């Protein structure tokens with residue numbers, strides 16, 4: 001009988017659904033995982049909605065007061081899926097109560113909160129921390145990480161990352177995502193957080209300087225939900241920045257919620273001295289690879305379908321070879337890796353913890369400073 005991991009989930013909407021599904025699927029698809037997730041308690045703000053949610057997803061208990069979870073000795077891991085401004089208070093309280101914490105990205109809305117979380121994780125010697133940078137666990141991205149480690153690209157010269165969406169027009173109400181006090185930033189913390197993490201993960205390298213940045217808010221007023229009143233949207237709709245890696249590669253990052261034609265286009269392209277790799281989440285099962293050492297007569301992009309059980313990360317846990325997977329699988333792959341890590345086994349590819357996500361947050365902060373001050377910012381100046 002496998003040991004169990006009792007989970008409490010904070011937040012029951014978008015990520016609440018994604019995470020509930022992920023924890024539930026682990027024992028069904030990951031036979032080698034020895035820790036069995038138990039959906040112990042779910043916490044949200046609306047008691048009625050919460051009860052219906054718990055019934056649908058199989059959570060044992062509900063609460064509208066997240067603090068009670070810290071005192072519950074039955075809970076092993078707290079999964080934080082609330083708005084960004086709550087991550088620090090909730091995660092730190094749970095770490096101080098001896099729980100493991102898996103927190104959504106960005107680590108926090110502000111660098112100060114992120115630092116406090118990193119420090120709390122350092123103090124909590126018996127707890128492990130994880131951050132839901134789920135795109136690392138798309139098989140194609142995990143494969144890119146492996147190919148770079150194997151030296152397939154040689155020295156990397158260019159990193160080109162975009163995360164473009166189009167849902168953020170003026171018709172969208174003033175959700176928490178458009179308010180700085182809740183979100184910290186807009187497209188930047190939401191989307192650039194993912195591609196900065198992916199770029200660091202796939203290259204295995206660190207950004208040492210943000211060379212310049214621009215941030216823009218196009219839609220400054222939105223309707224306050226449930227009213228006819230207008231309120232100010234005080235976060236960016238897009239942030240673009242240039243950066244340099246320690247190994248010498250130069251990089252561009254662009255995040256927008258106002259890019260019609262792009263729905264959830266999370267792309268990463270690397271160009272190295274021996275070849276190139278390209279990923280686009282809108283075709284998430286594919287990784288494109290170009291071998292620049294091949295004869296010019298036949299050289300060209302190879303379209304790799306990352307569904308071969310024997311060769312591609314995570315593929316053996318899902319369907320027979322050649323059957324594609326989707327958005328939710330990245331979360332399940334991550335939940336399985338968290339269970340592996342907590343039972344003393346290695347995750348399929350490295351898991352980001354609070355210290356790792358803090359490094360991503362420093363890059364985001366450097367970009368915001370660069371945009372505001374119209375200057376380059378060295379990462380060693382952002383602590």
Ligand SMILES: NC(=O)c1ccc[n+]([C@@H]2O[C@H](COP(=O)([O-])OP(=O)(O)OC[C@H]3O[C@@H](n4cnc5c(N)ncnc54)[C@H](O)[C@@H]3O)[C@@H](O)[C@H]2O)c1
Pocket residue numbers: 010011012013014015016043044045046064066081082083084086104105106132133134190
């Ligand atoms: N990994 C990803 O790709 C990804 C995708 C979307 C969102 N996120 C992150 O997940 C987090 C949540 O985003 P979302 O899209 O699920 O938001 P959401 O608005 O859909 O849900 C937020 C949830 O938090 C709950 N909540 C708010 N205040 C609370 C409180 N005080 N106590 C308990 N619950 C409270 C709400 O009731 C709601 O259930 C954010 O940090 C966001 O950046 C990550």
